[in-house]
Amino acid sequence: MIDMKGVHKTYSNGVTALNGVDVHIDSGEFVYLVGPSGAGKSTFVKMIFRGEKPSTGIVKVDNKDLSTYKERQIPKVRRKIGVVYQDFKLLPKLTIYENVAFALEVIEETPKVIRDRVMEVLDLVGIKDKARSFPDELSGGEQQRVAIARAIANNPKVVIADEPTGNLDPETSWGIMKVLEDVNNKGTTIIMATHSKEIVNTIKKRVIAIENGRIVRDEAGGDYGYEI
Numbered sequence: 001m002i003d004m005k006g007v008h009k010t011y012s013n014g015v016t017a018l019n020g021v022d023v024h025i026d027s028g029e030f031v032y033l034v035g036p037s038g039a040g041k042s043t044f045v046k047m048i049f050r051g052e053k054p055s056t057g058i059v060k061v062d063n064k065d066l067s068t069y070k071e072r073q074i075p076k077v078r079r080k081i082g083v084v085y086q087d088f089k090l091l092p093k094l095t096i097y098e099n100v101a102f103a104l105e106v107i108e109e110t111p112k113v114i115r116d117r118v119m120e121v122l123d124l125v126g127i128k129d130k131a132r133s134f135p136d137e138l139s140g141g142e143q144q145r146v147a148i149a150r151a152i153a154n155n156p157k158v159v160i161a162d163e164p165t166g167n168l169d170p171e172t173s174w175g176i177m178k179v180l181e182d183v184n185n186k187g188t189t190i191i192m193a194t195h196s197k198e199i200v201n202t203i204k205k206r207v208i209a210i211e212n213g214r215i216v217r218d219e220a221g222g223d224y225g226y227e228i
């Protein structure tokens with residue numbers, strides 16, 4: 001599903017965020033990305049949805065080398081990938097329903113498909129009754145559920161979650177993990193960058209640890225491995 005070969009990323013300010021990453025992630029896997037702040041986790045996930053381009057090396061998603069896409073074809077890459085952020089990034093002036101529908105409108109789904117699918121994914125994440133509310137009327141955990149619904153609305157093959165529980169209290173975080181596990185159980189590959197020792201050590205998955213832009217550990221059912 002995802003392959004990186006010899007991936008380096010140096011930003012324009014001269015900071016090298018990835019320094020020779022080789023990795024293979026299969027379809028349907030659930031992977032935690034861990035490592036100290038500034039280690040390169042966000043840069044790693046940005047490689048996958050083409051948020052950034054590698055300086056050198058190859059990134060393949062679904063067997064397609066991302067460098068073969070032209071800029072205007074990037075939306076095509078993004079259709080395969082849903083992204084969930086720490087700060088939810090919902091559109092404040094749109095209702096919950098509209099926030100999720102928007103993701104489908106931009107890919108020109110028909111109104112009927114949109115109606116059915118929006119309610120289906122809101123139901124899946126347990127927030128159907130909030131369809132008419134606005135984001136600021138929801139708790140943080142509820143907003144993150146909406147963000148997950150939006151990310152999975154067009155049935156992406158991969159969901160990338162960059163610290164999805166970073167702004168949530170522990171109890172709410174477990175609920176979000178349950179939703180991500182449900183999504184994974186339906187076959188979607190999940191890659192989640194996290195600083196949560198409790199989550200990684202409790203819900204065991206493959207753990208990839210990054211330090212100074214390199215993978216230093218890659219372990220099925222591994223521990224978080226850091227003190228904080």
Ligand SMILES: Nc1ncnc2c1ncn2[C@@H]1O[C@H](COP(=O)(O)OP(=O)(O)OP(=O)(O)O)[C@@H](O)[C@H]1O
Nearest residue numbers: 011012013015017036037038039040041042043044
């Ligand atoms: N757009 C950018 N321009 C310049 N440098 C950047 C950019 N984005 C990240 N960096 C630098 O690249 C390095 C890796 O950052 P990255 O955000 O990938 O780390 P991270 O592991 O996700 O950190 P955190 O856990 O704090 O989110 C850091 O030194 C950071 O300052």
